[in-house]
Amino acid sequence: MSDAMTQYVTPQEQQIVSANHAVTKIDVTPVAFADPPLLNSVGVHEPFALRAIVVVHTASGYYGLGETYGDEAHVARLRRAAEELIGVDPFNLNLVSRLVSRSLLEDDGQGGHGTGGMVTTTSLDDRVLSAFNVACLDIQGKILGLPVSTLLGGAVRAQVDFSGYLFYKWASHPGHGEDKWGVALDPSGIVEQARKMVDEYGFKALKLKGGVFPPEQEAAAIEALHQEFPDIPLRLDPNGVWSIPTAIQIGHRLESSLEYLEDPCLSIADNAAVRSEISLPLATNMCVVSFDDLPPALDAKAVDIVLSDHHFWGGLSRSSLLAGIAKTFGLSLSMHSNSHLGISFAAMIHLASATENIDYACDTHWPWKLVEDDVIVPGVLEIRDGSVKVPTAPGLGVELDTQALERMHQQYLDCGLQQRNDTGYMQSIDPTFELKTPRW
Amino acid sequence: MSDAMTQYVTPQEQQIVSANHAVTKIDVTPVAFADPPLLNSVGVHEPFALRAIVVVHTASGYYGLGETYGDEAHVARLRRAAEELIGVDPFNLNLVSRLVSRSLLEDDGQGGHGTGGMVTTTSLDDRVLSAFNVACLDIQGKILGLPVSTLLGGAVRAQVDFSGYLFYKWASHPGHGEDKWGVALDPSGIVEQARKMVDEYGFKALKLKGGVFPPEQEAAAIEALHQEFPDIPLRLDPNGVWSIPTAIQIGHRLESSLEYLEDPCLSIADNAAVRSEISLPLATNMCVVSFDDLPPALDAKAVDIVLSDHHFWGGLSRSSLLAGIAKTFGLSLSMHSNSHLGISFAAMIHLASATENIDYACDTHWPWKLVEDDVIVPGVLEIRDGSVKVPTAPGLGVELDTQALERMHQQYLDCGLQQRNDTGYMQSIDPTFELKTPRW
Numbered sequence: 001m002s003d004a005m006t007q008y009v010t011p012q013e014q015q016i017v018s019a020n021h022a023v024t025k026i027d028v029t030p031v032a033f034a035d036p037p038l039l040n041s042v043g044v045h046e047p048f049a050l051r052a053i054v055v056v057h058t059a060s061g062y063y064g065l066g067e068t069y070g071d072e073a074h075v076a077r078l079r080r081a082a083e084e085l086i087g088v089d090p091f092n093l094n095l096v097s098r099l100v101s102r103s104l105l106e107d108d109g110q111g112g113h114g115t116g117g118m119v120t121t122t123s124l125d126d127r128v129l130s131a132f133n134v135a136c137l138d139i140q141g142k143i144l145g146l147p148v149s150t151l152l153g154g155a156v157r158a159q160v161d162f163s164g165y166l167f168y169k170w171a172s173h174p175g176h177g178e179d180k181w182g183v184a185l186d187p188s189g190i191v192e193q194a195r196k197m198v199d200e201y202g203f204k205a206l207k208l209k210g211g212v213f214p215p216e217q218e219a220a221a222i223e224a225l226h227q228e229f230p231d232i233p234l235r236l237d238p239n240g241v242w243s244i245p246t247a248i249q250i251g252h253r254l255e256s257s258l259e260y261l262e263d264p265c266l267s268i269a270d271n272a273a274v275r276s277e278i279s280l281p282l283a284t285n286m287c288v289v290s291f292d293d294l295p296p297a298l299d300a301k302a303v304d305i306v307l308s309d310h311h312f313w314g315g316l317s318r319s320s321l322l323a324g325i326a327k328t329f330g331l332s333l334s335m336h337s338n339s340h341l342g343i344s345f346a347a348m349i350h351l352a353s354a355t356e357n358i359d360y361a362c363d364t365h366w367p368w369k370l371v372e373d374d375v376i377v378p379g380v381l382e383i384r385d386g387s388v389k390v391p392t393a394p395g396l397g398v399e400l401d402t403q404a405l406e407r408m409h410q411q412y413l414d415c416g417l418q419q420r421n422d423t424g425y426m427q428s429i430d431p432t433f434e435l436k437t438p439r440w
Numbered sequence: 441m442s443d444a445m446t447q448y449v450t451p452q453e454q455q456i457v458s459a460n461h462a463v464t465k466i467d468v469t470p471v472a473f474a475d476p477p478l479l480n481s482v483g484v485h486e487p488f489a490l491r492a493i494v495v496v497h498t499a500s501g502y503y504g505l506g507e508t509y510g511d512e513a514h515v516a517r518l519r520r521a522a523e524e525l526i527g528v529d530p531f532n533l534n535l536v537s538r539l540v541s542r543s544l545l546e547d548d549g550q551g552g553h554g555t556g557g558m559v560t561t562t563s564l565d566d567r568v569l570s571a572f573n574v575a576c577l578d579i580q581g582k583i584l585g586l587p588v589s590t591l592l593g594g595a596v597r598a599q600v601d602f603s604g605y606l607f608y609k610w611a612s613h614p615g616h617g618e619d620k621w622g623v624a625l626d627p628s629g630i631v632e633q634a635r636k637m638v639d640e641y642g643f644k645a646l647k648l649k650g651g652v653f654p655p656e657q658e659a660a661a662i663e664a665l666h667q668e669f670p671d672i673p674l675r676l677d678p679n680g681v682w683s684i685p686t687a688i689q690i691g692h693r694l695e696s697s698l699e700y701l702e703d704p705c706l707s708i709a710d711n712a713a714v715r716s717e718i719s720l721p722l723a724t725n726m727c728v729v730s731f732d733d734l735p736p737a738l739d740a741k742a743v744d745i746v747l748s749d750h751h752f753w754g755g756l757s758r759s760s761l762l763a764g765i766a767k768t769f770g771l772s773l774s775m776h777s778n779s780h781l782g783i784s785f786a787a788m789i790h791l792a793s794a795t796e797n798i799d800y801a802c803d804t805h806w807p808w809k810l811v812e813d814d815v816i817v818p819g820v821l822e823i824r825d826g827s828v829k830v831p832t833a834p835g836l837g838v839e840l841d842t843q844a845l846e847r848m849h850q851q852y853l854d855c856g857l858q859q860r861n862d863t864g865y866m867q868s869i870d871p872t873f874e875l876k877t878p879r880w
Contacts, residue, residue: 092594144584154532291768324761328731356534
């Protein structure tokens, strides 16, 4: 194409339609919220989970909300991108994406993955773009009087189903009092936790985070859940720490009790080797985590289900693209979760409501968060009978509570954490703990 | 997912945000416009080209425009789909798509392809959806005060480059006077036509519709163009009527004079066989014409460039999805054209302006249409220096001329054509003409 054709439309040229709404200020605020000692393959959740809250302000007085990882390196990138976005038209999402990428041109890409070392190959550009894309859509919706679901093509369902997310856990963080969930370190503890989850939230699907205990023990936990909840679809996620033979063996064992098995191994090739030997569908949020992973994963027939996550797939617009790709290439789709607050929850709900091919109840960490620990005005998002009603107010449909934001930022400063480090925290408690992949 | 989750949001539920804009009426009007005797592999363009104009009206008094094929079977489908869409929220594009598909459930899919038999494997649902998707986006833009390019993610260029589309042609339709372009049946005629096109419109790329004369003659025409316009990228489109050996032979001959070769053969497998033997990029609008064609075409490495066409890829929203798929899987992208009026031209321009990876100047039949033959108020769309400025007014940025629509509908009634039939028309003039693939 000629130079003229590849030249981007400047904010000046866009002023014809949206002159009054240029971005004037972006606040990036790291916050911390209490998190239980949830165990996983790389260690254990620290007493506080970190997030960054992005608030984009326009000349017209609107603000839009985004939420993303709170790791120090990620926050620094968000702030560099934010500088680049001053003056941009929040209706030009393509330009926002371009400018975010420009802010990252010199970036070495080290650190700030936000997932405690479990997923480190996500796209840097998409990871940083995400919260700005969400915030711009929130602004658009508020200005236009449309919910974000409509901006994503229109809600195809009025409520979104979520699964109950079970974790092995200690009774408490060392030195803290016991939390309301109690201990869960064996099958009966997991069943007890599941019973609480189902009773309180009405979940109609359950997922167990595995990769913590020897696979035989985790398989026994799934079997115990299946016996206790015979009508509830179950998933197990060992977070990529099984060997191929282990995954095949446990996969066979659980064929009649699991809905799908998630990331038994870490790589596309290893999961493909497992998938060719078992009849269970495989899901992933570890080996297909960016658009670049899609062609090789499809070639290898590695997975059946992609667990999308707008935090690393570039926001809501690009997650819609992922959904279209999944449909075109015969992949099923559901949604992955990390510890999150209400802004992310609202974004996940709008996306799922406007995505025709969400084929399974989505994951969420929502129940693990204290109700009072959030930056949004409470009352909009509630899990009942395992689903959440899609907000119908303009934008994301949630409002920032500025005092809560301040309080949670202070909590961030006070807790002293600057990046998620499940491994380091575990090793501070159990010096013998080692990272190992595959572990079994 | 549970039943609750796959249930579509009803217009009643959507009324919270867009109660006033429900669709109250949809007019589907076939029109005809004068078309020169352009030659192609299946025959010759008839004296009139047919289109259907779709006007969607809302309870709030807005209207949105769509344009598509005018073949009788297609018009009947549009009208059935239109009935299904009464009462729908034009902001819920997913629901519009769902309802269009529902209207086609009992359809046998025969006829109405609109491309004169050249492309018959497009998706029925996407072909019928297209004009309604465009019209709903036009309505949204008018209501919101945003150009369609913004609704598609934001313009990344202020003008869109087009290529000059050269055709072998007779001096006139039998029994009619000579048109302004004159005869072009050999290399010097094509060069003369190209000179007129370049002088009048400033095109910086040229495409020759081939498949009409023996390949050696068409190769000679390309070589003559290359000599006359050494700096202008050239494409040749034999519309799938070459054999594999012919395509390889001519492909080698034109490696230094073509930018790309378009559909030398008809099938994915045959084009893949050609592509593996020549260094020229291959483009297609014949063997990859629906989302279902993408996985096999990628597996076969059949083509380098997909020529998108919102008329058969489901409208603008799904053409954006195609663009995202192309980028993800390493395909280049440009745009295909059939004979069209101003509504389609505006839609093509908005789409191209908001599509980052439009890698080549787009095709258009625009110069072949009489200026006075259109249904829109003139003056907005003009090709200068080979490009068109993207309209910045709300919606598509073009307005319906209701008197012109009436006049062109009368022209449709008067001309007596009810479906495009290049082959029948050619045979009425040359009874020895036969369809043949491959022809050479």
